[in-house]
């Protein structure tokens with residue numbers, strides 16, 4: 115019987131050693147276009163160790179495209195991405211994952227035919243250091259590694275409160291649980307940088323509050339650096355240390371929530387989009403209490 | 409779809425790290441409760457291959473049945489079972505690459521042929537053809553290794569394309585390979601002529617002649633039956649190990665969502681390459697043994713061109729009918745495909761519309777039924793015979809409740 119461990123006891127590889135003043139991520143002058151559409155147009159930002167950095171912007175602003183460049187799914191035409199002093203450009207996604215970048219997807223990308231357990235174990239793929247030959251024999255090293263990693267996965271299951279779904283196939287889960295499992299799968303990778311693409315999109319108030327709580331707990335326990343893309347302004351204003359606002363691929367503003375919130379270019383971008391006043395940009399009292407989606 | 413799996417999962421979901429209320433009686437009481445939710449006290453028990461008493465019971469019964477069967481079967485039925493065992497090895501291989509890793513291959517017959525002639529090369533004793541006359545302990549592993557290497561080498565071509573294009577590329581492999589088989593007559597004997605295969609002499613024991621096996625006097629056929637039974641069991645257990653490991657999960661991830669898989673750290677090209685290599689290994693072992701179903705002769709025509717394509721499709725049928733991405737399904741699928749012609753023949757005796765004077769010939773009906781079953785399974789039960797078995801099992805688990 116395994117003892118229930120805290121997340122920080124289970125996931126020890128998320129801490130980052132950095133020289134003072136050094137950044138976890140530095141993105142400069144990123145450019146990405148698809149034929150005629152300029153998805154990213156000169157975006158630059160950097161992320162500090164342990165920071166929760168948010169990227170906001172109207173639909174089609176290029177937020178997901180930035181994530182896709184970071185994780186190696188898209189290859190930007192120009193710009194640089196430096197992660198822990200290492201040039202990320204030109205690496206395949208699996209090589210980016212090996213460097214410790216994990217991600218949640220905007221449109222859920224769970225493996226529908228694998229159980230929750232297997233989805234999470236897949237997150238441990240890079241930590242399962244045994245050979246294919248050992249896998250075929252399934253003795254000694256393979257068995258032992260599967261077991262220790264299963265224990266870590268169980269700790270994540272406890273943390274996310276999804277015990278009841280352990281053996282459900284990913285495709286059969288309720289929407290909110292799918293999002294949690296995706297978060298768990300990304301956590302299982304034991305990343306040094308976590309990218310969250312609209313973690314509360316389509317969720318009700320209660321689910322949103324749960325997700326906010328998980329994000330805060332992850333921060334508190336793991337001191338994990340995170341980038342959050344989200345339309346839920348209440349959530350962003352509450353959680354983020356700094357915010358980058360983009361529109362049509364171009365950076366509009368970069369600063370603390372208060373600074374970005376008051377930025378005329380940001381207000382204009384949202385006004386143009388929603389035909390409403392800028393009220394939703396006001397931070398709400400409790401976490402994610404403001405459900406207004408932009 | 410939803411309701412089907414949903415009925416099975418709640419039963420097993422509260423399982424894992426729960427402490428059983430009455431520690432030592434957990435095992436016995438779960439048996440009394442007819443395989444009702446298991447209470448595992450450690451993860452290893454949950455992760456074991458046969459993790460429920462029901463699975464252990466069924467597997468045990470099946471095994472005992474298979475062990476006594478050849479003493480009650482006539483020659484032709486014993487032969488049929490031998491064919492099932494050998495084909496099942498090939499079906500497992502195709503299921504690994506197509507069912508698990510999602511890479512549809514029509515080139516399976518090429519790898520089976522390659523295994524067959526590799527075996528003939530290393531084990532062949534016929535002075536008219538190339539052959540080293542080595543023991544089965546050497547020629548059988550080689551029959552797997554050589555196709556695995558070739559599979560590994562051609563996989564980078566195949567892993568660039570997917571779906572229909574992959575099917576075409578692997579079809580091309582089948583035709584190129586078939587040409588090679590037909591032309592390389594010093595090894596293969598040439599089309600329609602063929603050559604003698606490697607004799608099944610394992611550690612000096614000739615399994616193609618009658619004699620004692622583990623102290624029991626047996627006919628040659630019974631000895632081959634047990635030999636191939638051991639091989640298929642080993643093949644199935646190893647494949648099951650692979651599929652429950654990180655490799656199997658990576659295969660499924662690549663099949664379901666390749667970009668997400670890569671973002672999780674699964675290298676696409678290398679994973680597909682492993683799938684092709686391992687699948688080709690199984691195909692090669694199946695090929696090395698396949699002459700045991702055809703009187704010890706090999707004819708390259710069976711693995712080349714249209715015949716080869718038919719063989720590939722037959723294996724795809726085993727995977728689809730048995731159940732993609734299940735090892736036990738591969739075994740069921742092989743049994744189904746091998747027994748179907750015998751079943752049709754038997755029926756033909758009683759139904760006047762079938763047979764030489766009737767509406768269809770036996771062969772035609774067989775082909776029609778083949779097609780009908782594939783389509784029916786694809787539409788009605790995509791999980792194949794294995795899926796049907798799950799339904800029956802879940803029905804009895806929940807009995808007398810419907811849900």
Ligand SMILES: Nc1ncnc2c1ncn2[C@@H]1O[C@H](COP(=O)(O)OP(=O)(O)OP(=O)(O)O)[C@@H](O)[C@H]1O
Nearest residue numbers: 148151153171172173174175176177178179180220
């Ligand atoms: N693979 C692609 N091919 C062509 N165009 C693309 C592709 N991916 C993104 N785009 C385009 O790039 C622009 C930015 O898209 P992106 O998905 O990054 O926006 P987003 O900010 O994430 O929007 P949302 O809030 O709706 O998720 C859009 O105009 C989109 O149509």
Ligand SMILES: [Mg+2]
Nearest residue numbers: 177178179220
């Ligand atoms: Mg997006």
